[in-house]
Amino acid sequence: MLPVFGALAPIFLLILFGHAIRRQEIVPDSFWAPADRLTYFLFFPCLIIDELAKASLGDLAVWPxxxxxxxxxxxxxxxxxxxxRFLTMDGPAYASVFQGSMRVNTYVGLxxxxxxxxxxxxxxAAVGIAVVIPLVNILCVVIHARFGRDAKGVSLGSVLGGLIRNPIILAAAAGTWLNLSGVGKPPVAGPFIEILGRAALPIGLLSVGAGLDLAAARAAGMGVAIATVTKLVLMPGITALLGMLIGVQGLTLTIAVLFNALPCSASAYALARQMGGDHxxxxxxxxxxxxxxxxxxxLVLALYR
Known part of the structure; x- marks a missing residue:
């Protein structure tokens, strides 16, 4: 467990550093929104394309x-x-608890x-993004449409259209095509994409930290506890058991467990605001x-890796 903790500690220190930067106003608040946008639409897709284009996919049991x-x-x-039926909370709160039990922070995962x-x-992990993100997005939209205060024009059809245009999913498709087609990492463009991709994780993790809301955390109640236990304990545990039952092992099992043990992503907040959840x-x-x-x-990786 200690080696895993040591490897992951810099990631969470970077998140805390991002929170400190915003709290101390080292950069203006206006910095964070364009930084998020640039990471989401450019740096992060470049990282996924670069990693998938040069990977040995044939050696990995991705379907199990x-x-x-x-x-x-x-x-x-x-x-x-x-x-x-057992939760004494209103619909918007339930929709947010459901979403908090499902969404994954891909920056932390990668x-x-x-x-x-x-x-x-x-x-x-990039394969996991392509598989899990569309599924949980659809589930969360359906639950918000059923239990949220209002949908404000957001429909399942618009979400499906958004998934088709999602830069992360498009990047996963492009990287997979480069790999399976034999093109691999193209000259000139490949190194350029790789350099851009290097910016994704530091900026993305700083932004995660900048978005932390400690005041909301201090007001945490039963809903936060339910979502946290489901997301950080039950889901990875069930994933591990299912994986072992169907023969998933080694690194593929570890990444499956890691991915389903990730905390909720900041994008959940935007969906709750749009569709009447408890933001x-x-x-x-x-x-x-x-x-x-x-x-x-x-801890989860120490138990199931």
Whole structure:
């Protein structure tokens, strides 16, 4: 566990550093929104393209790993739906708790996979992004449409259209095509994309830290606890058990567990605002999960790697 914690510690220190930068106003608040946008639309896709283009996909059992990850999400969904009748909270709060139990922070995931397992880890994490992100986005939109205060024009159709245009998913498709077609890492463009990709994780992790809301975390209640236990404990545990049952092992099992053990992403806040969820509650969930993940991820990996 200590080697894993040591490898992941710089990632969470960078997140805390990002929070300190914003709290001390070292850069103006106006910096963070364009930094997020540039990372999401340019740096992060470049990182995924670069890693997938040069990976040895034929040596990795991606389909069983994907099945384990989807199974973990499906099991957590069933648990949360079954728990609805026992939870004494209104619809918007439930929608945010559900979302906090499903969404994954891909910046933390790729950074962790890279720190622990280098290129093969990043490759499998990129596969996880392509498999899990569309699924959880659709589930969260459906739940918000059912339980949120209002959808403000956001429909399942518009979300599906957004997924098709999602730069992360498009990057995963482009990198996979470069790999499987035999083109690999193209000259000139390849090194250029690689340099841009190097900026993704430091800027992305700083932005994660800048978005932490400690006031919301201090007001955390039962909803935060339910989402945190489901996301950081139950989902990775179920993923590990399903993976072992269907024969997933080695690095593929480890990355499947790691990916489903990630804290909730900051993008959950935007969806809660758009579709009438409890955005204060989801801010608390994001903050608490991000801080606790520094302890839970090493523990989960020590148990199931």
């Amino acid at each position: 790993m994907s099945a384990a990850m989807i199974g973990g999400v499906a099991a957590a969904t069933v648990i949360m739906l079954a728990a609805r 950074a962790g996979a890279k720190a622990l397992y280098a290129t093969p880890g990043v490759t499998l 204060t509650l989801i801010a608390g969930i994001i903050t608490v999960q991000t801080l606790l993940a520094a302890l839970t991820i090493p």
